[in-house]
Amino acid sequence: MEFFKIRRDIPFMRHALVLNAVSLTTFVLAVFFLFSRGLHLSVEFTGGTVMEVGYTQPADVAKVRSVIAGLGYTDIQVQNFGTARDVLIRLPAQKGVSSVQQSEAAFVALKNADPQATLRRSEFVGPQVGQELAVDGVKALAMVIVGIMLYLAIRFEWKFAVAAIVANLHDVVIILGFFAFFQWEFSLAVLAAVLAVLGYSVNESVVIFDRIRENFRRFRKMNTEQIIDNAITSTISRTIITHGSTQIMVLSMLLFGGPTLHYFALALTIGICFGIYSSVFVGAAIAMWLGIKREDMVKGAPLKPGDPNDPNAGATV
Numbered sequence: 001m002e003f004f005k006i007r008r009d010i011p012f013m014r015h016a017l018v019l020n021a022v023s024l025t026t027f028v029l030a031v032f033f034l035f036s037r038g039l040h041l042s043v044e045f046t047g048g049t050v051m052e053v054g055y056t057q058p059a060d061v062a063k064v065r066s067v068i069a070g071l072g073y074t075d076i077q078v079q080n081f082g083t084a085r086d087v088l089i090r091l092p093a094q095k096g097v098s099s100v101q102q103s104e105a106a107f108v109a110l111k112n113a114d115p116q117a118t119l120r121r122s123e124f125v126g127p128q129v130g131q132e133l134a135v136d137g138v139k140a141l142a143m144v145i146v147g148i149m150l151y152l153a154i155r156f157e158w159k160f161a162v163a164a165i166v167a168n169l170h171d172v173v174i175i176l177g178f179f180a181f182f183q184w185e186f187s188l189a190v191l192a193a194v195l196a197v198l199g200y201s202v203n204e205s206v207v208i209f210d211r212i213r214e215n216f217r218r219f220r221k222m223n224t225e226q227i228i229d230n231a232i233t234s235t236i237s238r239t240i241i242t243h244g245s246t247q248i249m250v251l252s253m254l255l256f257g258g259p260t261l262h263y264f265a266l267a268l269t270i271g272i273c274f275g276i277y278s279s280v281f282v283g284a285a286i287a288m289w290l291g292i293k294r295e296d297m298v299k300g301a302p303l304k305p306g307d308p309n310d311p312n313a314g315a316t317v
Contacts, residue, residue, distance in 0.1 A: 006236060009229045016285035023282055027170055030177020037180045042187035043077060043090040043125065045134050049102045051089040052120040053110055058084035065259065067113045068106055075185060079260040086120070099124035137191045144195060145169070148202050156209050157297065159290040164205040167283035171201050171274045175267055189264040197271030200246075204239065204279040211235055212284070216297040224293060228284050239276060247272050 043050075053064070064087055065078040073091060081088035091102050103122035110117045145165060152161035172194055179186050211231035219227060250272065254265035 006233050009226070009233045010236075011229055012232050012280060013225045013228050013285060013288060016281060016288070019281040020285055023170065023277070026177075027173055030174045030180075033177050033180040034173070037183065039176065039180055039186040040075075040183045041134075042075065042185050043092050044188050045131075045186075046092065047124075047126050048093045049091040049099045049106075049122065050125055051091070051103050051106060051122045052081060053087045053089060053107070054118045054120050055085045055087070055114065056116045059087045061087060061258070063113065064089070064110065067109050071105060071109055077187070077260070090125075133188065137188070140191075140195060141172075141198075144198050148198070152202075152206070152209070155206075156213065157292065159287055159292045159296065160205075160209050162290065163283045163286035164202055164209070166286055167205060167278040168198055168201045170278045170282055171197055171271055174274050175270050178270055179263075179267070184263055184266070187263065189261070190267045193264050193267035193271065197268065197275060200271065201275035201279060204242075204275060205283045207235055207238065208232060208279055208284055209287070212287075212292075213297045216294045220294075224288055228288055232280055232284060243272055243276055 053059075059080065061078055061080060065076065068076050068078065068089060068091070075092045077088075077090040079088055080086065089106065091106060093099075094102065099122070103119070107117070107119045107122075145168075148168065149161045149165050152164050175194055175197065176186075178184070179190065184190075208231055211234060212228055215222070215227045215231050219230070222230065247269065250265050250268045253261045254269060257265055
């Protein structure tokens, strides 16, 4: 499916050096902010108090959040749990205040706002649990990266595998850099968005790499740079449709999903924007600089001029 078709190839690779210099600068800044400021981890990673509060009618989540914020909390998570009448509240740990004292103070404030509120459960999530979640998250990220490398190395060629991983890690690090710079809350939902961006970005890379491989077989008189330019240009319509429709859905979550989905959608938005950029200007350019050539894509003896199996046999220029 194509909304439009560009007749003339756009010379993307002609500007690859400048665009990758911009990309490298952004990447270095992201790494700098990660080390200098670090991530602002949520209660799920740092530990804190988890409360489940029930109401006789559908709960006003925004009102519950404002009541809890009135107690001086800045990093809180409030969301519906199970039904519209149940609310799950996560409070960050405070020095000198026990989990019991936290839950009691929060429930008293909620009870004053709505006498029908009932405390279903209250428990403390220790830092050890948060550390385990962080370690498991890193393991999941590593497994995804290894799986992507193996898949691309088997399906295409090791140069494409290296190029795709560099491009995908570029997206991940920049997302984390944004969260470190602005000190946005990094939660399990954001980690899930990062993993989703990895898969989403590699899908775009696979589409472009597959077209590059196809072009090497079809256009014998083109050099590598022309092959890549043609591959990217011919997939632009598909890229706009895919990323545009996805971003519309993500944008609806960002604008109307409330605080619970805000940072999840924000991470996806950053990942989608940089995913397009990295697939075109980072992944393809790195593959070109690694020396990808026709012999890497087309196995077997080269076709001789005039061979009937040559798709361009008899073509005139």
